[in-house]
Amino acid sequence: MPKKSFNGAARWTGFALAIVATIWIAVVTNRDGYSKEEYQQVEGYSKWNEETVEIAKGIPVQDGGRVKPFETRAQFLMLKLHGARKMKFESGGREMSIGPTEWLLDILFRPELALKMPTFRVDDSELLENVGMEVESRRDRYSYIQLEPYMQELGKRAGDLQKEIQAKMQVDPDYKFPAGESDPRALARKIMEYQGMVASNDFSKGVTLDASAETADGEQMSTVSYWVKAMPVLAAALNQQEVPDHVQKLINEVSFRLGRGEGGIEWLPPYEANVVLPPGGEATIHSGEVVKTFEVNCESGQVEMFEGSSTLGTLEEGAGDSYPGAELVVKNTGEVSATLKIQGREWMSAGNRLGEVSRGLDITHWERLSNDLKTLEGLCAAAEGKESEFAEKLDDWREELVSRSSALGEKEGKLESEVTYYEKNYFVRGLVWFVLAFVVAAVSWLAPASGWGRWTYRLTWILGVLGAVYLTWGIVHRCILMERPPVGNLYDTIPFIAGGGVLVLFLLEAVTRRRIALGAAIAVGLLGLFLARAFEGVDAQDHMDPLRAVLRSNFWLSTHVIIITLGYSGGLIAAAMSHVFIYAKAFRLDRTDRSLSRFLTRSVYGLVCFTLFFSLVGTVLGGIWANDSWGRFWGWDPKENGAMLIVLWCLIILHARMGGYLKEWGIHIASVLGAIVVAFSWWGVNLLGTGLHSYGFTEGIGGAVKMFYCFEFVVALGGIGLAIWEKKSRGKKSGRKWPEGTDQLPNEQKALG
């Protein structure tokens, strides 16, 4: 008896280790984007107070087509440039660790310190070596100051490469820059983005006038805000006479100071324009480079709207409409003065707002811009003094922006809710619970029948459910924030597929209570949440940004997308159960539990049916959606094909099983290979970069996906080897012939029914 239980325990340990190894491999395959930690010196750094950081987090800014908290903007910018959500360096002999909000505050209000921080992650040191920089390791992080001497050369090389690519595209329109080759363009773009952000508040340095210049009402003439306010008067005066050199120099300096910050943080909300047109009068609304839509409301009178030579109709008193346009002309066609309210939707950086105001319709915008600049100048000045005063001014600025964004139709409380979402860190907390649950589950497998085993089983349930609660809570909170169903982009699919898989396996465990489905559920939850975290880091995109027009259909998002992702989920959990089968066979666990194989085979069969149902219905629904969007039910688009491959694979398994071509081993091996099909459909086709599903394209994860294919293929090959070995060894032992077309002995077949 002791020997027998020792063997059983050893097998279970081996089994648990195999699963741990599986997870470890999956984790390693997802770590290829990380570079080593390197602490750099940032002398004179002091951390922001917690209060300041909390205030800053909730400041509304616009980015990616929506108004979002400062915290979110900072987080994804940091991920993009730094490749992590924390930055570590040394200052005054102490190790410092700062988060995204603190980092962005430094960029905006202490740029001289920010420039010394190890902001830029460079994965390909060859880029830097090529421009003459000495590097120590292939992957490292560098500060702006370290890169500055080489930037000109880097920019030149990026420009030359771009020209070379364009020349090649003239000959071959489908030319693509080969992946994996040294490409300085991405780094050059990151540096430019950073330069724009660092220069956001450059205007606060003022103009080069006599510093003591002060007006009678106490205004500082050396500030940009002063001259912005004076600009309409100045412009009117200059129209009357020749521009003196010193005045021209001053205007140039104001433009230069603000222009440097054009690529800066977009936190100046749009100003409403009040336009009064006399009878017969007209005004032109410019939209600048970005295509913008204007809301135009006619408060009194009657106007006609034109776009070039085309009339867009008449707006009568009390009417309003929205208009796109590069150049919209409004003409008063009535007999009395017309009053219009014109409202844009673009939040802008200070630099861009200056350009907008200078082309604008409403002269009062100069004053409004001046007031905003003045507030920011005050903030920048306060940042050099006491932090408590800075925090107070920052809170005033936050409150003002919140109130202005509410007036523009942003929902109250949404920003706070998003800050809370990131503070709660649902998916990381869920991941922690799943890791704990997995450890406890692995321990419970050692002696499942003992009292210890029963307690650990219950504890695994509790920890697993906690993980699932955090996972579900995170998904629900995202849905509330995004005001749409849970899946709208590639990132969204990860927690949803993990959640779907966990739920299905929990149900299976609740019905069967064999510990296997519970363990698989926890492994699926753990891997899914890890993958979500890793992908977010590699992709560095805010996945809560609004969807493109074609995807803006809550009906299709909540039917086709949900159903097809449940199909992916089914395929993956079927493969997970087949992994368990193969490992159990490899460690001969089925010898101690004869019904284990049968249970796993029946479960996998059921899960393949589940996958078929959801994949088939999801695929056809996708076709119907495509028919309503693009005019064809089926276009052999890679994403559509990927979904069909899952359907075909499930049909092959089920028909081959019915026809007697796939038995127990065959089903499990096919199910493991099915994971490759699902991964190809889920991730692989998005890496191809072709087709109409361009909103799902991604890059930077090709290596991890290929590793996954290889791993599953090796497991399937291992399964084939084991099946052959088992067949032979059983045949030898019993000296009996196997019935044709089966991989079980006659008595076993009978036992299995």
Next chain:
Amino acid sequence: MSDSQNESRSTEVDEYYAKAGEKAKVGKKAKGSPKSVFNEKSVASEKSKAGNKAVKERSIWAWAFRVLAGFEVAIICLLMLFAATFFGTLEQTQVGLYQTLQKYFDMEALFVIPELNGKIIPLPIPGTFWVSAVLVVNMTLGGLIRARKGWKTAGVLIAHFSMIFLLVAGGVSQISKKEGVMHVYQGDRSDYARSYTEPTIEIYPIGDKGQRDRPFVVDSKHLTGLKSEDSLTVRLPEELPFDLKVSGFLRSSDLLQVGRAKDQHEGERVVDGFFLKETKRAQQEETNLTGCYLTVLDKDGVALQEMVLHYNGMLFPTPVTAQVNGEKYEFSLTRWIWPMPFEVELDKTLGEYWPGTRDPSWFQSDITKVEGDLREEYSIVMNKPMRHEGVTLYQASWAPPAPGGRPSSGFAIVQNPSDQWPKWSLYIASFGLMLHFGMKLTRFLGSSIPKKKTPHA
């Protein structure tokens, strides 16, 4: 197919309005033929029950039935479809969708040899159209006729029926679907759709006052498969005093002047100082600029005149004018155009982008459908097309106005008799699969719930 052979061919020309009718006939023919084959077989099977010869015949039919209805055929078909879909997906990243569709999924593709990164994969796969056709036969015989009928199999029978319906919908669409695009500027009206990819030659007789008369059109199906070394003789109707010979047809080309591009001239045929230079065929077929040499022949086949035609990629082609027997004609190589049963007037179009981005958030076109004196207003937005008289208009693109210009909408126009069949197929399939898997799940739960409430050791 003669398309791929290096030989002269001859064909007739149709007018615009004749082509739609011809297409419809082809569709009907293809749809009807499989049914008649089955009926003949069934009748033959019944008759063969008498006599020895009949017994032999019956056994052959029985064997054929057994094979065609078997799991083996189903599995092989599914595997073939799997392989074709997989390789077709990968190959389209290298040659584009249009060429992949022709190679793998077209009716004319009987066998396919995949090619990836310039290397041939030694795995011949039957064309998916024909594999699907065999699968339809297999599902009909095996999944409907031979399958056991009863409550237990009701779900499977329904699901098989739905899949047959879906594949037939695909077949009908493949054979008879017409698609194109209509670009309209705000305030303008249009009454035709233009194919994205299929070329055609238009011949306009020019009237006494310089006006264009009704055109004669060389159907795109004659030009689609032409290669540069092929020549195609087009017999024009008697009212035209000439025929045409198309040669040197290039799917993707530049039109160059010898004087200006001497260094690029490598012995290509020169006509009036111009020649066609073959360029690399782009993956997006709609961006390829087609070109060909056209010889005007008298009715006895004697060459009268030569010209170079080149598609300019614009909405309005640049015609070449020629005089034959004292009459003026304009010849142009353009994309195939088909007339709509009604006119579309674009009243207002709106395109919105998410603030600060170039990501579209909303496209909308308010149109008026004009049919004689009848005017009806519709609003077309993304995901909500307009369906009318078997024609569907989708908001496919939107262009913001250039300074001083007007915005425009691009409508994808599709005429597909099986347009809504997939929807019905989905309802049937969902019901069938839910019924079948629901029963399976019930049985699984019934046998899996442990009697003891303790975890399994």
